[in-house]
Amino acid sequence: MKANNNLGAYPYLPVIILFAGLGSIVGGLIAELALLFIFREADFAQIGYQPLVYVGLLGFIPALLTGVIIASQKLWRGAHKSIIKTFLVGFIISASYMGAIVLYLGINSWVEVGVLLAFMAGVGLFGAINSAIAGCIALPKACKSGFDISAKKEDDGYDSLSFTK
Incomplete structure (x- = not known):
């Protein structure tokens, strides 16, 4: 596979799919x-694959939205600010998504609003950690040099000064 050193070529679709x-x-x-940590006496077979399936299916939409936003920002792996942005975008998307789902189900009292905000903060933190981990894997590596070496080298006119002719 040929390496693409063009700094303008950002892999939008792979980043979105991986996220x-x-x-x-x-x-x-x-x-x-x-x-498994909460129920220490249980093993993986007793708990089953349900959390993996349910959280995976429920988390697909916020992960997809996070991937689209991260790809539109053209974030690269290795930059300190990219981890922070990925964390914040994951928090906001996850908290908003869960808030929208709970609001769709209905709120009947002010106590439920407080519970909703606490639930949104917990799910947002979960989504933010999840997004930061996915960002460490899915984001493309930044080029070490700041030069674009993909362009063809042009004749610089110094050949006429060469004494080897």
């Missing part, structure tokens, strides 16, 4: 590990 796939799978695995 959607990895984000939902990583979220399911984190939920599975959290359940």
